[in-house]
Amino acid sequence: MNALDGIRVIDLTVWFQGPVCAQYLADFGADVIKIERPQGGDQARGVRSIKAVEIGDWNQYFLVINRNKKSMALDLKKPAAQEILYRLVEKSEVFLSNLEPAMLAGWNLSYEKLAAINPRLVYATNTGYGRFSQVARPSFDMTVQALTGIMARLGEPGQPPIYLGMGSGDAYGGMMSALGILLALYECQRSGRGQQVDASLYGAQLFLAAPQLQAYLAGDESRALQHSRRSVENPLWNLYPTRGRWVYLCEPNEDARFTALGRALGNAAFAADPHFADADGRRRHNEALIAAIEAETLRHDDGELMAAFRAEGLVASPIHNFADVVRDEQAWRNQYFLKTYCEEVQREVSIRGLPVTLSKTPGEVHTLGPQLGQDTELLLMDLLGYDWERIEALKAEGAIP
Amino acid sequence: MSGVLRDLTVLDLTRQFSAAMAAAFLGDFGARVIRIELLPAPPRKTSGRWNHEADLIHRNKQSVALDASQPRGRELLEGLIARADVIVTDWERDELVALGLDHAAVSALRPEIIYGRLSGFGPEGPDRDLPAIDELAAARTGAMPMLPQPGQPPVYTGAGAMHATAQLAFGIVLALLHRQRGGEGQAVDVSLFGANMYGSSLDLQAFLAIGAGERLLHPISRLDVSNPMSGSLYPAADGRWVTLTMPDTDRWWPAFADMVGLARDDQRFDSHEKRTGTNRGVLIAELERRFAAQPASHWRQQFQQRQLSADIIERFDYPAGDPGARANQYILDLDHPSFGTIHSLGFPIWLSDSPARLDRLAPCAGQHTGQVLQELLGCSRETLHELAAAGVVAEGRPA
Numbered sequence: 001m002n003a004l005d006g007i008r009v010i011d012l013t014v015w016f017q018g019p020v021c022a023q024y025l026a027d028f029g030a031d032v033i034k035i036e037r038p039q040g041g042d043q044a045r046g047v048r049s050i051k052a053v054e055i056g057d058w059n060q061y062f063l064v065i066n067r068n069k070k071s072m073a074l075d076l077k078k079p080a081a082q083e084i085l086y087r088l089v090e091k092s093e094v095f096l097s098n099l100e101p102a103m104l105a106g107w108n109l110s111y112e113k114l115a116a117i118n119p120r121l122v123y124a125t126n127t128g129y130g131r132f133s134q135v136a137r138p139s140f141d142m143t144v145q146a147l148t149g150i151m152a153r154l155g156e157p158g159q160p161p162i163y164l165g166m167g168s169g170d171a172y173g174g175m176m177s178a179l180g181i182l183l184a185l186y187e188c189q190r191s192g193r194g195q196q197v198d199a200s201l202y203g204a205q206l207f208l209a210a211p212q213l214q215a216y217l218a219g220d221e222s223r224a225l226q227h228s229r230r231s232v233e234n235p236l237w238n239l240y241p242t243r244g245r246w247v248y249l250c251e252p253n254e255d256a257r258f259t260a261l262g263r264a265l266g267n268a269a270f271a272a273d274p275h276f277a278d279a280d281g282r283r284r285h286n287e288a289l290i291a292a293i294e295a296e297t298l299r300h301d302d303g304e305l306m307a308a309f310r311a312e313g314l315v316a317s318p319i320h321n322f323a324d325v326v327r328d329e330q331a332w333r334n335q336y337f338l339k340t341y342c343e344e345v346q347r348e349v350s351i352r353g354l355p356v357t358l359s360k361t362p363g364e365v366h367t368l369g370p371q372l373g374q375d376t377e378l379l380l381m382d383l384l385g386y387d388w389e390r391i392e393a394l395k396a397e398g399a400i401p
Numbered sequence: 402m403s404g405v406l407r408d409l410t411v412l413d414l415t416r417q418f419s420a421a422m423a424a425a426f427l428g429d430f431g432a433r434v435i436r437i438e439l440l441p442a443p444p445r446k447t448s449g450r451w452n453h454e455a456d457l458i459h460r461n462k463q464s465v466a467l468d469a470s471q472p473r474g475r476e477l478l479e480g481l482i483a484r485a486d487v488i489v490t491d492w493e494r495d496e497l498v499a500l501g502l503d504h505a506a507v508s509a510l511r512p513e514i515i516y517g518r519l520s521g522f523g524p525e526g527p528d529r530d531l532p533a534i535d536e537l538a539a540a541r542t543g544a545m546p547m548l549p550q551p552g553q554p555p556v557y558t559g560a561g562a563m564h565a566t567a568q569l570a571f572g573i574v575l576a577l578l579h580r581q582r583g584g585e586g587q588a589v590d591v592s593l594f595g596a597n598m599y600g601s602s603l604d605l606q607a608f609l610a611i612g613a614g615e616r617l618l619h620p621i622s623r624l625d626v627s628n629p630m631s632g633s634l635y636p637a638a639d640g641r642w643v644t645l646t647m648p649d650t651d652r653w654w655p656a657f658a659d660m661v662g663l664a665r666d667d668q669r670f671d672s673h674e675k676r677t678g679t680n681r682g683v684l685i686a687e688l689e690r691r692f693a694a695q696p697a698s699h700w701r702q703q704f705q706q707r708q709l710s711a712d713i714i715e716r717f718d719y720p721a722g723d724p725g726a727r728a729n730q731y732i733l734d735l736d737h738p739s740f741g742t743i744h745s746l747g748f749p750i751w752l753s754d755s756p757a758r759l760d761r762l763a764p765c766a767g768q769h770t771g772q773v774l775q776e777l778l779g780c781s782r783e784t785l786h787e788l789a790a791a792g793v794v795a796e797g798r799p800a
Contacts, residue, residue, distance in 0.1 A: 001584070003575050003576065003578065003579040003584070004575070004578070004579075006582075024571065028575060043649075049627075050603060050604065050607045050617075051604065051607075051614075051616045051617060051621065051627045052616060052627035052628075052677075053607065053611065053614040053616050053617055054611075055607065055610070055611065056610060056611045058610070060606050060607060060609075060610040061603060061606070061607075064606055129725055129729075130725060130728070130729030130731065130751070131729065131751060132725070132728035132729045133725035133728060133729060134725070135725060137704075137705060137708065137710075138646075138708070138709070138710035140646035140710050141646070142632060142644055142646045143644060143646050143710055143711060143712040146644045146712050146713065146714040146715060147712060147715050147719055147720065147723075148715075148719075148720055149715055149716045149717035149718075149719060149720060150558070150560070151644075151714050152642075152714050152715065152716045152717075153716070153717070154548070154556055154558060155548075155549055155550075155553065155556060156549075156553055156554065159549065159550060159553060160550060160623055160634050160636075160642060161634065161642055161644075161714045162548050162549060162556055162558075163548075163632065163634075163644075164548070164558055164560055164600070164601075164602065165544060165547070165548070165601055165602020165603070165604060166602045166603045166604065166632065167602055167603040168560065168600060168601060168602050171564070171599050171600065172560075172563070172564055172567065172600070175564065175567040175568060175571055175599075176567055176749050176750055177750075178571055179426070179567060179570055179571040179574060179750060180750040180751070180752060182571065182574040182575055182578055183405045183406075183430055183574055183750070183752060183755075184405070184752055184755075185578055186405050186406070186574065186577060186578050186581060187405045187752075187754075187755050189578070189581050189582065190581075193754065195752055195753045195754040195755065196751075196752070196753035196754075197750070197751065197752055197753070198750075198751045199749060199750050199751070200729070200749075202725075202726075202731070203729055203731045203749040203750075203751075204567075204749050206720055206726065206731050206732070206746065206749065207563050207566075207567075207746065207749050208558075208559075208560045208563050209558075209559060209560070209563070210418075210422065210457070210563055210566075210746055211418055211454065211559065212559070212717075213717055213720065213746060214453050214454060214457045214745065214746050215453060215454070216717040216721065217453065217717075217721055217732065217743075217744040217745060217746065218450075218451055218453035218743065218744070223717065224716040224717040224718065225716075229554055237536075239554055239555060239557070241554070246545075246546070246554065246555050248536050248537065248539075248540040248557070250534050250536050250537055315532060315534065315537065316537075317536075317537045317540040317541055318540065319540045319545050319546055319555045320540065320541050320542070320543050320545075321543050321546050321547070321618050321619075322543040322544075322547075322604065322605055322608035322609075322617055322618060323543075323608070323618055324541075324543060325541065325542060325543035325598075325605065326608060326609050326612070328541065329526060329527065330522050330523065330526040330527065330528045330529075330541075330594065331594070331595075331598070333523070333525045333526035333527075334522075334523030334524065334525050334526055334592070334594075334595060336523070336594070336595045336598050337609065349610060350609045350610060351606065351609065351610070352598060352599070352605065352606050352609065355564075355568055355591065355592075355595040355596060355598065355599050356568050356569075356571060356572040356575070356589065356590075356591055356595075357523065357524055357572075357589065357590040357591070357595075358572060358575065358576060358587055358588075358589055359504075359587045359588040359589075359590075360584070360585055360587035361576075361579055361584065361587065
């Protein structure tokens, strides 16, 4: 039994935010039908490399976030294809798109049009900047992230701003969108009425740095700026270099923890320095203390340092890279990573799995992303009741491939 | 219609931003969220300044203060659990077990309950009881060394904890929807570790799939970016930064070349292959020089005029002053009883007919003890006085 059994979602999305939103629903059992243009489909099908690294023999960018979905190819510029979509709307609970509202209106797929066909419909959009902004410009992940202020506050002072990485904001916008859709479905279950939902890339990303942005809004202007690790207020909660990996030490500024740190670092001289004897001193002389701790941590590699920290009960972690993470047992045990069969290459592959764990109706991955239009004819016949003659006519018109 | 979750009662047993904010999202959409303050309460520092964090993460909540170590306090807590639909917590497992607030104990009292927990590293595995500290989780997730320029320290962004907020709210509403459609109650776990995996870049999925690639393991200089026109950063004349996202360079090149003053048919750059392959370094150097010739404001105006996918990297003053952020209620202007007009983060999700709304700012500890115990458990005024006198409950008043 899946949480979203019987919920049908029309997924008219491209690239990342929209598709990953529908993926979150599909993982929990929603019947997601991805609608794609016949020529080439979702542009993400064309991805061939990431950071100039060849993606290998399967397109994990597209196939992972479009998993558990069906694909229907429709040329929505054609009225006959729009008619098919209307029939689909009659049999669906959710319509989702991250295309521009103007484009949807041009294809006669506005909220008013679709709600007239199915008043229970949840009509969800992922705009770039919100439904009430007078902004019409391209909205890719990084350019939107740039406007939120989060990039400018990261990194050491004087260094270039820092991008959280390809898809980082899209994944967040997708999750906000999925949450909005569930809320609207909850309401519809009770009242029988659908409504519009929007989760924009900008609105979501403003929450990526919520604690800092909220403090800034309250008047703390320093939160907008880069801060050095060499001058954090609590030296016991900080990043330290070693001869190997960096280590993140996460301890409160308390005397007992400080004493333990001194012991872990071989009774280092700084532990007896009266400047650092109490929390206030450690705060006031933070830069000197950080330099003193660093001088000690640099004498060890991260393995030695972690062993010494563990012996003293200090909370810390080495800074892993992706090669470490893909071997992390904890990630596999919790299904944050999964293995699944990939039709395209006829073997098992590794994918990002299920970040939300439900005890009785867990998510699952049964197929990777569909081939373009693979379910078009089957859905037309089985779900919408078209006969073969009509399907041939639609092909002749170019409404379907 | 009004709040979607209007019939639901949520008990908030949270300490940290991330899980508290998830509970606030439920309150934003109409749930009655009751924050439980266990007595004796630790002493609180008051700064005399606006507590902006509390008014974000505890907005739309009520507060009940009770001493669960006394039998009558325990009884009240169990009474609240028996009437709750959801528990949201980020407390540690042994602490929850000791208080009889773990999932097994709670679902024995209330089988229909949705038990949402923010953990550090997930419900299974050897590290399931490591503390829920976002820095620890982020350190394990692999992205930190990749974010800065080469030679710089790893970068902690804090974004993983915010992903966890949205994921936890999603998981809880998912379980509520399942229950509403005839299913049982259940436990929902979202971890900072898992959230950081989705909060990090697609590089993680790529490395997982490919299993190799030095460019996925070490930071790349911005002067060695894979596509000079996408994912790239250049300083403008005034020291501010511009960023470009035009992955399909064929599509954008004519307008872009015009803007930076390169010939569209410049033979060094007349194909995607040359721009991102053979002459990538030459193009980066050209763009570095050309963007440095004009201030950022010039470039923004050019990007907009030519409809290019590019912008300036802003600081927080941009959203703070952005009318679009207000129009969409991403940022709210509020009247605070003590501090006058204040600005706060608002609602990232818009529902047309049952939108999020702000009914109240954060409660002070115990502010709703009497009201909640009367309304939900039918306690009389006399009983409340007696309980308060015995130190079983406390009633707070707004500051």
